[in-house]
Structure formats: C-alpha cells, structure tokens
Amino acid sequence: MASSDGSPTASWTSSGSYGVTPPPAERHVVLAHELFDVLVLLTALGVDARENERVEIWINPRCSKCRSALSLLDEEGAEYTVRRYLDDPPSRQELEEVLGRLGLEPWDIARTGEAVARELGMASWEREPAARDRWLDALAEHPILIQRPIITADDGTAVVGRSPEAVRSVLE
Numbered sequence: 720m721a722s723s724d725g726s727p728t729a730s731w732t733s734s735g736s737y738g739v740t741p742p743p744a745e746r747h748v749v750l751a752h753e754l755f756d757v758l759v760l761l762t763a764l765g766v767d768a769r770e771n772e773r774v775e776i777w778i779n780p781r782c783s784k785c786r787s788a789l790s791l792l793d794e795e796g797a798e799y800t801v802r803r804y805l806d807d808p809p810s811r812q813e814l815e816e817v818l819g820r821l822g823l824e825p826w827d828i829a830r831t832g833e834a835v836a837r838e839l840g841m842a843s844w845e846r847e848p849a850a851r852d853r854w855l856d857a858l859a860e861h862p863i864l865i866q867r868p869i870i871t872a873d874d875g876t877a878v879v880g881r882s883p884e885a886v887r888s889v890l891e
Contacts, residue, residue, distance in 0.1 A: 774799040774889065776880070777809070777869040785868040788880040795890055804869075808862040811855055817869060820877035825854035828866040828879060835861045 776792065776799055778785035792799050809817070818825060826846045830836060839857060841864075844850055858864050870889045871877040880886040 773873045775802055775871050777802045777804040779805055779867050782867055784881050788868045788886045791883055791886045797890055804862050811859040814855055814858055817877055825858055830864050830866055833863055836864055
C-alpha cells in the first residue's frame with residue numbers, strides 16, 4: 720500500500736514475508752515487468768501460450784446436449800468459460816460475429832420448435848439474405864431460440880456442439 724503522500728509502504732505478501740508496494744503510479748510498471756518475467760519463464764520451459772487458447776461454451780444448463788458437451792470438454796482436459804446465454808444473452812453484434820465464424824445464417828441456428836418461435840410464426844419466415852435482420856432480431860430478443868451449445872475458441876473456430884465430434888473439432 721502507498722502512504723497518503725504516495726510513497727511506498729511496507730506490506731505483508733502472500734508468501735508470508737514483508738514486501739514493498741510501489742506507489743500507484745509505478746504499480747503498472749512493476750506488473751508489466753512481472754508479466755514479462757512470467758512469459759520469459761514459460762518460454763524457457765517450452766510452454767507455448769497459444770496452446771492454452773480460451774474456449775467459451777454457450778449453454779442452457781437444462782439441455783442434455785450442453786451437459787454432454789461440458790462433460791466431454793472436462794474429459795479432454797480443456798479449459799473453458801461457461802456462458803449461460805439465457806442469463807447473459809449475446810448481443811446482436813455477438814450473434815453476427817459467431818454466425819460469421821460458424822459460416823451459418825441465423826435461421827441455421829434457430830430453434831424453430833420453441834413456443835416463442837411458433838408464436839412469432841418463424842416456420843413461415845423466408846430464409847434468404849433479405850430476411851436476415853428479422854431472424855437476427857428474433858434471436859437477440861429471444862435467446863431461447865438460439866441452438867445450443869455453441870462453442871467458440873480464440874483461434875476463430877466455432878461449432879454448434881451437438882455431437883461429440885463437433886465438440887472435439889474445436890479442440891484440435
């Protein structure tokens with residue numbers, strides 16, 4: 720911690736020893752040096768940080784396909800972030816980005832059997848570029864309509880992980 724005048728002060732560290740905490744203005748420099756030291760160490764150990772790509776999986780915990788995908792990711796030792804997309808719905812922009820990565824159109828990931836889809840009459844909606852905005856608006860407004868699970872990786876890959884093969888493909 721820094722004193723009220725901004726000078727360094729002594730503090731107890733997590734390792735159980737005393738240390739000196741730099742004033743706030745210098746703290747970012749210390750953190751950058753620590754990060755650099757970690758990267759140098761990882762490189763020396765032969766660890767490629769790119770091997771540890773982040774994976775995000777959009778799930779509905781009530782969905783058996785989502786639970787199966789999570790189990791498979793766990794079996795494969797994958798590190799991932801869970802996004803409960805009904806509680807944290809993707810924005811329209813996120814949907815467009817994911818669709819681009821998937822190489823699909825919004826109607827390709829729409830769950831048209833859901834009650835809200837029937838209420839909207841989605842089964843009769845055109846599936847052509849002119850109707851794309853209508854589909855995107857519906858998916859953004861009603862995330863229950865989004866097919867699941869959707870898995871994305873930092874390398875740009877994305878899949879609708881409804882089969883074990885699809886889930887594994889994002890890990891390759």
